[in-house]
Amino acid sequence: xxxxxxxxxxxKSILIMTYALVGVFVCMIGYFGCFLQWKSEDVINNSYxxxxxxxxxxxxxxxxxxxDGKVLARTEVSEDGTEVRRxxxxxxxxxxxxxxxxxxxxxxxLANFYLLSSHMNLVERTMNEFIDVKNAGDxxxxxxxVDLQWVASDALGERRGAVIVMEPDTGKVLAMVSKPGFNPxxxxxxxxxxISADNTQAQLLNRATQGLYPPGSTFxxxxxxxxxxxxxxTWPSYHFDCDGLYKxxxxxxxxxxxxxxxxxxxxxxxxNSCNGAFAKLGLELNLxxxxxxxxxxxxxxxxxxxxxxxxSNYVMDARAGSWEILQTSIGQGGTQMTPMHNGMLTAAIANxxxxxxxxxxxxxxxxxxxxxxxxxxxxxxxxxxxDEAEKMAALMRTVVAEGTGSAxxxxxxxxxxxxxxAEFETGKETHAWFTGYAPAEDPQIVVxxxxxxxxxxxxxxxxxxxxxxxxxxxx
Amino acid sequence: MINIIIEVSKYxxxxxxxxxxxxxxxxxxxxxxxxxxxxxxxxxxxxxxxMFAMHFLAYVILYLKTGDERMVLFYLxxxxxxVGYTWLYRLFYKNVxxxxxxxxxxxxxxxxxxLTRLNFDKAIRQFMIVAVSALxxxxxxxxxxxxxxxxxxxxxxxIIGLLLLVVVLLIGNNSFGAQLSINIVGFSFxxxxxxKISFVFFVATMFYQSTDFKTVCVTxxxxxxxxxxxxxxxxxxxxxxxxxxxxxxxFVATTNWxxxxxxxxxxxxxxxxxxxxxxxxxxxxxAWQNPWADIDNRGYQITQxxxxxxxxxxxxxxxxxxxxxxIPVVEKDFMFAAISEELGGIxxxxxxxxxxxxxxxxxxxxxxxxxxxxxxxxxxxxMVYVVQVFLTVGGTIKFIPSTGITLPLVSYGGSxxxxxxxxxxIIQGLYILKKNDEENYEEGNT
Numbered sequence: 001x002x003x004x005x006x007x008x009x010x011x012k013s014i015l016i017m018t019y020a021l022v023g024v025f026v027c028m029i030g031y032f033g034c035f036l037q038w039k040s041e042d043v044i045n046n047s048y049x050x051x052x053x054x055x056x057x058x059x060x061x062x063x064x065x066x067x068d069g070k071v072l073a074r075t076e077v078s079e080d081g082t083e084v085r086r087x088x089x090x091x092x093x094x095x096x097x098x099x100x101x102x103x104x105x106x107x108x109x110l111a112n113f114y115l116l117s118s119h120m121n122l123v124e125r126t127m128n129e130f131i132d133v134k135n136a137g138d139x140x141x142x143x144x145x146v147d148l149q150w151v152a153s154d155a156l157g158e159r160r161g162a163v164i165v166m167e168p169d170t171g172k173v174l175a176m177v178s179k180p181g182f183n184p185x186x187x188x189x190x191x192x193x194x195i196s197a198d199n200t201q202a203q204l205l206n207r208a209t210q211g212l213y214p215p216g217s218t219f220x221x222x223x224x225x226x227x228x229x230x231x232x233x234t235w236p237s238y239h240f241d242c243d244g245l246y247k248x249x250x251x252x253x254x255x256x257x258x259x260x261x262x263x264x265x266x267x268x269x270x271x272n273s274c275n276g277a278f279a280k281l282g283l284e285l286n287l288x289x290x291x292x293x294x295x296x297x298x299x300x301x302x303x304x305x306x307x308x309x310x311x312s313n314y315v316m317d318a319r320a321g322s323w324e325i326l327q328t329s330i331g332q333g334g335t336q337m338t339p340m341h342n343g344m345l346t347a348a349i350a351n352x353x354x355x356x357x358x359x360x361x362x363x364x365x366x367x368x369x370x371x372x373x374x375x376x377x378x379x380x381x382x383x384x385x386x387d388e389a390e391k392m393a394a395l396m397r398t399v400v401a402e403g404t405g406s407a408x409x410x411x412x413x414x415x416x417x418x419x420x421x422a423e424f425e426t427g428k429e430t431h432a433w434f435t436g437y438a439p440a441e442d443p444q445i446v447v448x449x450x451x452x453x454x455x456x457x458x459x460x461x462x463x464x465x466x467x468x469x470x471x472x473x474x475x
Numbered sequence: 476m477i478n479i480i481i482e483v484s485k486y487x488x489x490x491x492x493x494x495x496x497x498x499x500x501x502x503x504x505x506x507x508x509x510x511x512x513x514x515x516x517x518x519x520x521x522x523x524x525x526m527f528a529m530h531f532l533a534y535v536i537l538y539l540k541t542g543d544e545r546m547v548l549f550y551l552x553x554x555x556x557x558v559g560y561t562w563l564y565r566l567f568y569k570n571v572x573x574x575x576x577x578x579x580x581x582x583x584x585x586x587x588x589x590l591t592r593l594n595f596d597k598a599i600r601q602f603m604i605v606a607v608s609a610l611x612x613x614x615x616x617x618x619x620x621x622x623x624x625x626x627x628x629x630x631x632x633x634i635i636g637l638l639l640l641v642v643v644l645l646i647g648n649n650s651f652g653a654q655l656s657i658n659i660v661g662f663s664f665x666x667x668x669x670x671k672i673s674f675v676f677f678v679a680t681m682f683y684q685s686t687d688f689k690t691v692c693v694t695x696x697x698x699x700x701x702x703x704x705x706x707x708x709x710x711x712x713x714x715x716x717x718x719x720x721x722x723x724x725x726f727v728a729t730t731n732w733x734x735x736x737x738x739x740x741x742x743x744x745x746x747x748x749x750x751x752x753x754x755x756x757x758x759x760x761x762a763w764q765n766p767w768a769d770i771d772n773r774g775y776q777i778t779q780x781x782x783x784x785x786x787x788x789x790x791x792x793x794x795x796x797x798x799x800x801x802i803p804v805v806e807k808d809f810m811f812a813a814i815s816e817e818l819g820g821i822x823x824x825x826x827x828x829x830x831x832x833x834x835x836x837x838x839x840x841x842x843x844x845x846x847x848x849x850x851x852x853x854x855x856x857x858m859v860y861v862v863q864v865f866l867t868v869g870g871t872i873k874f875i876p877s878t879g880i881t882l883p884l885v886s887y888g889g890s891x892x893x894x895x896x897x898x899x900x901i902i903q904g905l906y907i908l909k910k911n912d913e914e915n916y917e918e919g920n921t
Contacts, residue, residue, distance in 0.1 A: 007686065009730040011842045014854055017723050018838045021861055025831050028865065029824055031874050036820045040785030048770055049782040051798050132478040 045113035047104070055116035058129065061085065062115040062137030064097055064107055066146045067174075067362060072097050073108065073184075077134075089146070091181040092153055095206035096144065096173075096307075096360070099184040102191055106206070110306050111140040111361055114373070119366040136367035143172040143362050151471045152177040155464040160201075161432075161451040162208040162339045165468055168347040168443045170377040171356030175468075178207040209309040212336040213450060216422025217273045217404075217457065218433045219331025221345065221392060222297060224270055225384060226290050227281055228391055238266040238281065246276030251323050253279040253330065256421055256456060270395045271403025273419060275330045282329025287318045297345060297383055304357040304380045305340065312337035332423060343448035345383070346435045349396070350416075350443035353389035355380040397440050405436065407462035413473050414440040417465070419457030429453045434461035438469050445472055477539050484532040485793045489821050491529040495581060496825040498522045499832040502574055503839075519573040523561065526581050530554070533588040533794065540795040545595070553587060553602065560609055568616055570910035572840075572903060578833050579884060579899055585826055586885035589813050592794050593806050601887050608893045612900040619904030620911070626848045629680035633697050636673040639666035640704045647708065655710055656890070665890035667705065667713045671720075672897055674701060675855035678721055682728035683848040691725065691734070709755050712866050712878030718742055720858040727854050728847065763876035776803050780871050783809075783816035784823075791819030806887040808879050811871040826885070827868055833899075834861040840906050853905050856898050 060083065064073040072093050076084050085100055098106020118125055118135035128135050152163035152175045165175040182194060182203040194204055205211060228235055242261035246253045253275050255261060261274045269277035295301060299314035315334035316324055327333035348355040357380045364373040396416035399405040408415040417436020424431060434457050435448040447468050449461040502518050534550040557580050564571050583605055590598035643666050647657055656665045681694040698721040705714035722738040749756045758773055766774030779802040787797060799805050799813035815823035837857030844850040863880055870877035881888050883895040
């Protein structure tokens with residue numbers, strides 16, 4: 001019955017295949033090990049991972065701290081073991097720190113994994129696990145500055161709006177305020193009112209990152225940048241005569257309160273925020289290129305931001321009619337953006353065109369204060385060339401030195417910025433915008449302000465920025 | 476107090492399976508031959524001890540966590556089965572490979588522990604299937620030893636296999652977008668699991684007859700039809716298993732590198748082609764490349780699996796401490812993730828190594844068989860087994876795109892369990908055949 005061995009090399013082939021398969025398995029086990037050791041932490045820190053909540057059975061949620069170690073959120077454990085999350089500053093950090101009881105938002109969501117991990121001494125931790133005692137979770141040290149946050153909140157007062165303070169060269173977010181707010185300590189009792197259909201205040205919305213507003217004249221930054229790109233040599237010779245009302249075909253564009261700016265070049269038109277000049281300038285732009293540029297500036301796309309945010313919209317394309325062009329060029333029309341996005345564009349201009357990713361967690365420490373993990377600034381990429389950023393910086397400087405930004409004009413430091421007064425509904429006051437940075441020659445902070453339905457950017461928003469700059473540079 | 480027991484047990488279980496795995500590989504270093512049999516017996520005896528201790532600890536935890544008395548009864552039933560199976564197999568077949576029997580029991584044991592935790596009713600069902608399969612396949616070594624005719628009927632295997640696959644393609648139940656199973660008298664039956672075995676027999680008998688160019692062409696064509704039908708049924712994992720098993724068997728039968736390289740090139744080309752041709756292939760690849768982009772839909776299963784594995788870490792969350800049930804179809808395709816989450820990454824790697832140990836055992840048997848027919852059978856079944864393990868584990872940990880394949884003996888599923896029992900039974904038969912031959916030879920000489 002035995003035929004012998006037709007292929008004398010069969011065993012060698014088997015050996016080769018065995019080695020090949022063992023090799024594949026070794027690779028796979030190596031991959032698995034790498035994942036467990038190094039990659040898993042980043043992967044499981046995800047709001048879709050329901051398992052993290054289970055960590056709370058074994059770990060007391062860690063504290064959230066300001067950049068100088070003040071407690072923004074802590075868990076208090078009473079004698080019978082019940083835990084309460086406390087926010088010592090009440091509503092001051094409501095949106096950015098967030099809450100952890102009715103779902104998780106803000107930093108409570110972002111840092112959930114770190115807060116529920118413990119890096120105490122391994123022996124102690126294991127002992128505690130055996131005797132069923134909860135370990136203390138790690139603390140998260142944020143980039144938030146209590147003084148700036150307080151000033152921003154105080155300056156905004158009872159008005160609706162948002163304020164963001166960032167470092168342009170690192171991306172650190174120093175303050176983030178959204179009004180109206182809520183008190184996270186009483187969220188349980190207030191919850192039904194906050195989410196009821198009759199409530200039109202939207203207190204839970206973080207306007208800084210999720211509020212979408214027409215950018216108004218702050219969008220002239222984008223229009224002007226595109227014009228600089230298309231006319232690199234001839235832009236200084238742009239000229240427009242403003243009589244307060246620009247007519248084109250059947251359409252009319254008026255300047256703020258019908259002011260006649262007279263003879264304007266591009267720099268003057270930008271400084272005075274002359275609508276007529278920019279509407280006419282918009283008609284000369286290549287709309288396809290404009291759209292491409294806007295997408296490059298992160299309109300209609302994801303922001304490099306870990307907090308929950310809304311995407312900004314820019315809808316105009318090459319088929320647009322005259323009215324849409326006139327409106328879009330001055331920041332009205334279909335364009336909408338978040339204050340955070342506006343702040344990021346300003347930060348990129350202040351930083352030579354390079355956008356640093358905004359971040360809020362500086363480091364993670366164990367309960368003894370020993371550093372567990374440090375986060376370093378990372379660049380997102382160039383939104384524009386260094387040359388374009390420099391030209392835009394010069395334009396923004398004149399806004400403060402000679403134009404609508406007089407409220408932040410001071411001898412103490414130099415500010416570059418842009419005001420905006422965005423119309424959103426006929427017959428209502430405009431949204432007041434200001435976005436800018438200081439010092440102009442060596443930018444250290446970016447401040448972006450929006451105050452809803454309040455008046456002009458120069459009169460309402462810029463003074464709020466002034467208080468923040470004053471606070472920052474007075475120490 | 477209960478907490479201490481559970482925590483200690485968790486670490487002890489990892490230690491025990493590590494010891495078991497170590498013994499499994501130390502076995503390969505032992506000198507072979509009749510005189511050293513007692514050494515092998517000692518290793519296998521220690522393996523049994525480790526496995527039973529681990530099994531006991533697991534059910535202690537399961538009982539403490541649920542307080543369900545049925546756990547105790549179920550544990551005892553399993554204990555009786557494992558003791559009975561290992562003992563009776565040896566009683567009936569003197570020359571059985573104890574190592575393989577042990578590995579089978581261990582994999583079943585791990586599977587049942589995890590299934591009990593996930594779904595008690597399914598665990599009971601699985602146990603029944605295991606018991607029945609064990610009973611049925613017990614006879615296989617006996618048949619192998621006495622039926623040389625098995626090597627003479629290639630087209631019987633080929634035609635039966637193809638017919639079964641076509642039936643599934645035409646009237647199969649649709650589950651998760653693939654036609655996999657048919658219903659027979661109330662049982663859902665997954666023919667491709669069995670066709671894997673008939674396919675290996677088909678290829679082995681063909682190449683046993685001849686390995687000339689004409690036979691190679693005919694066999695390749697028949698193999699290609701198998702693969703094509705599976706691709707049309709959207710059963711991509713099985714298609715890949717058949718393809719790789721065939722290609723490597725061809726290589727062993729001929730040691731022709733040209734065939735192997737052409738085959739691999741053809742396979743690569745076909746994969747690229749199917750990527751552009753079939754939407755379901757594209758879906759799988761995209762879900763693998765970036766599951767986070769579509770975490771609510773296509774990426775859901777794999778991301779949940781990664782959460783499970785990552786959250787469990789090296790030592791696991793402990794039984795009932797994780798959320799393996801969050802992974803869709805966890806008890807079939809994603810058992811490896813469930814094991815990793817609750818019993819630990821180390822434990823999961825040990826399970827993987829034990830599967831690899833089975834494969835090495837298969838290859839040793841294949842190398843020792845004299846007749847090319849048996850050699851090819853052992854090798855082909857080994858490949859079918861190991862590729863299956865690779866696809867399921869690789870898919871679970873996002874090493875490769877997920878293909879929806881079960882982990883043999885560990886995952887829930889009747890067809891999978893029965894066909895794996897048949898597969899191991901055949902290999903066991905070859906091992907016994909070889910041992911008997913050697914003994915006859917030695918007796919003849921003395």
